[in-house]
Amino acid sequence: MNAYSTAANALRVPLAADVSDRLDLVRYATLAANSHNTQPWKFRIGADAIDVLPDMSRKTPVVDPDDHHLFCTLGCATENLILAAGARGLAGTAQFMPESGGGVRVSLEQTAPHETPAFKAIPSRGVSRAVYDGKPLSAETVAALEAAARSEAVDVVMITEPARIEATLALVVEGNDVQFRDDAFMAELKHWIRFDARQALAAGDGLFSGCTGNPSIPPWLGRLIFRFVASPKAESDKCAAQVRSSAGIMVLVGKADDPAHWVECGRSYQRFGLAATTLGLRHAFINQAVEVPAVREKLAAELGIPGRRPDLILRFGNGPAMPESLRRPVSAVVA
Ligand SMILES: Cc1cc2nc3c(=O)[nH]c(=O)nc-3n(C[C@H](O)[C@H](O)[C@H](O)COP(=O)(O)O)c2cc1C
Incomplete structure (x- = not known):
């Protein structure tokens, strides 16, 4: 488990200060939830946009015959990507692209950097399939x-x-x-x-x-x-x-x-x-x-x-x- 924890922690190191090569933004996007943890996504990095594309080789046709969860998963990654870009001074706007099998174009424009609480929570978000404490919330x-x-x-x-x-x-x-x-x-x-x-x-x-x-x-x-x-x-x-x-x-x-x-x-x-x-x-x-x-x-x-x-x-x-x-x-x- 030591090697496992080391690898899990390494994936979640803070976002780089300089994201000009965009790869660290992609890392933050991949920390999103995804069905069965199949990670059915590909990221195409362009000059002023990153496309979040389906990887149909990782679909789960039995539990998800119409690719519903697969497209939800692309949305999860899109949200992380926009939050991470915003934290490094890039305003991201998502647009669904129905052509070529569907995907999301996240266009990026210069803006003032803004680290929101949601952005800061990206590395520590994860599902917990544990039994909870049974108490109500306010x-x-x-x-x-x-x-x-x-x-x-x-x-x-x-x-x-x-x-x-x-x-x-x-x-x-x-x-x-x-x-x-x-x-x-x-x-x-x-x-x-x-x-x-x-x-x-x-x-x-x-x-x-x-x-x-x-x-x-x-x-x-x-x-x-x-x-x-x-x-x-x-x-x-x-x-x-x-x-x-x-x-x-x-x-x-x-x-x-x-x-x-x-x-x-x-x-x-x-x-x-x-x-x-x-x-x-x-x-x-x-x-x-x-x-x-x-x-x-x-x-x-x-x-x-x-x-x-x-x-x-x-x-x-x-x-x-x-x-x-x-x-x-x-x-x-x-x-
Ligand atoms: C569209 C979608 C459907 C999911 N369905 C289930 C589910 O039915 N049961 C479950 O335990 N987890 C489900 N998950 C959670 C994933 O298994 C989980 O996100 C993935 O294993 C990665 O773990 P993490 O979210 O803790 O990073 C789903 C996630 C997504 C995005």
Whole structure:
């Protein structure tokens, strides 16, 4: 684990004072959340813009058949990139590019440098899949999280009443049950799991067992016993304990259901995650309820927005941190 922590820390050193070669801005962008930690992005550095492009070789077609999460992920990286650029005197403006498979152009113009709290939180933001302390948060804190996420393109639903948390949890568990009984889902998940620190370090991507609260085991053994250990019941029980220990649930709902809005949902999440980090709070995705179409429809009905697509769902509260995740080097993600 020493080598793992050293590598995780090295990825998160402060942003360089001089970002004229732009590569350090890309490093900060890659610290964003991303689905299954597949890092499905490429960055094309131009004279006065950086393009955030999809890397379709890293898509996850089973859990994400329409590339929704992939475009959300590009939005997460876009938000980090704009915050980091702003801190070094470059005002970034994002524009979705529907042509050539979709991507985001972040145009950069000189401005006064401005280090915001969100920028400062980039290296320490990370999901925590731990059990939290079960205590509620003040209405002001919940409102601050909601304000960080909301935008012209994205609506935010905050759920803090215990009865509504239970009703939402039932749908998370229902989605989880469908997924953990699906051979294709489990095979894809297993492909992205890194069963010990050595395997995680060699790949620089994927879901390290330590980040999901699981013990490290030799990868050959992990692959062998994965289906027995990761049973639908065990995983659902774990989800229930995690959600019931949280102060609330947040659902992001794009104003339209298309790649441009999926990118905006990713940006909203990233602002929320950074705001939570600034406030010393933890958060984690519980997307099982939005990944299975039939369950997602039930969630929309439960939220009183039938016909719309709930894009991302998260829990938040006070709790312990978990190990930080790894990233591939910047050289591997520059187009
Ligand atoms: C679009 C999207 C979907 C995600 N879905 C889940 C999920 O369902 N369950 C989960 O535990 N984490 C989920 N994550 C979190 C990623 O696994 C996490 O961001 C990644 O492993 C990197 O870790 P970090 O965010 O701590 O840096 C999701 C992230 C994104 C951006």
